[in-house]
Amino acid sequence: xxxxxxxxxxxxxxxxxxxxxxxxxxxxxxxxxxxxxxxxxxxxxxxxxxxxxxxxxxxxxxxxxxxxxxxxxxxxxxxxxxxxxxxxxxxxxxxxxxxxxxxxxxxxxxxxxxxxxxxxxxxxxxxxxxxxxxxxxxxxxxxxxxxxxxxxxxxxxxxxxxxxxxxxxxxxxxxxxxxxxxxxxxxxxxxxxxxxxxxxxxxxxxxxxxx
Ligand code: AMP
Numbered sequence: 071x072x073x074x075x076x077x078x079x080x081x082x083x084x085x086x087x088x089x090x091x092x093x094x095x096x097x098x099x100x101x102x103x104x105x106x107x108x109x110x111x112x113x114x115x116x117x118x119x120x121x122x123x124x125x126x127x128x129x130x131x132x133x134x135x136x137x138x139x140x141x142x143x144x145x146x147x148x149x150x151x152x153x154x155x156x157x158x159x160x161x162x163x164x165x166x167x168x169x170x171x172x173x174x175x176x177x178x179x180x181x182x183x184x185x186x187x188x189x190x191x192x193x194x195x196x197x198x199x200x201x202x203x204x205x206x207x208x209x210x211x212x213x214x215x216x217x218x219x220x221x222x223x224x225x226x227x228x229x230x231x232x233x234x235x236x237x238x239x240x241x242x243x244x245x246x247x248x249x250x251x252x253x254x255x256x257x258x259x260x261x262x263x264x265x266x267x268x269x270x271x272x273x274x275x276x277x278x279x280x281x
Pocket of ligand 1: 155
């Protein structure tokens, strides 16, 4: 299974990708997680990408492509979450797949209104212990520290200003990829405003059609 989960920040790509990964064994490759791990490591590269991350800007293509590529190697089943985010990255992915002799099975786009996304992102909290994300109202962090000890913090880029910037960039640069993949007959859209389990059901059905 080789699929891309496309969608704006807050649509639930990370949540759905990890559920899909648990159920199918496919590797979950999230470029946002790769970026945050690099920042946490304190490396020079981490310092460089931190500015982009905190502002909600895209990391330049040549940097993110080099960070992403090694994760593709060796896994024969994967779900991409957060990559590609523009046409140039989509082309870089095509080239990388060609070099590896692989083909993309499908692209699943999660859809939700900006109003819903802003509400979800501003209530989002991430566990520093497990990396798992919660929502203060819809999916609160567990009180039982055996399940997840936390602490549960707001991501640096989940401020109002950064959220607006990221949604803007999504509409301008990433959303056109829906047409790009529809033209290649690879796209299925899913309503991401449904309950988490219903979205997973639709995503699994879409994967079943494509793989
Ligand atoms: P995410 O967790 O997917 O929202 O990603 C967090 C941040 O990492 C983004 O706001 C960007 O700064 C950076 N990032 C992640 N994926 C990409 C990508 N494909 N292209 C450029 N920057 C990215």
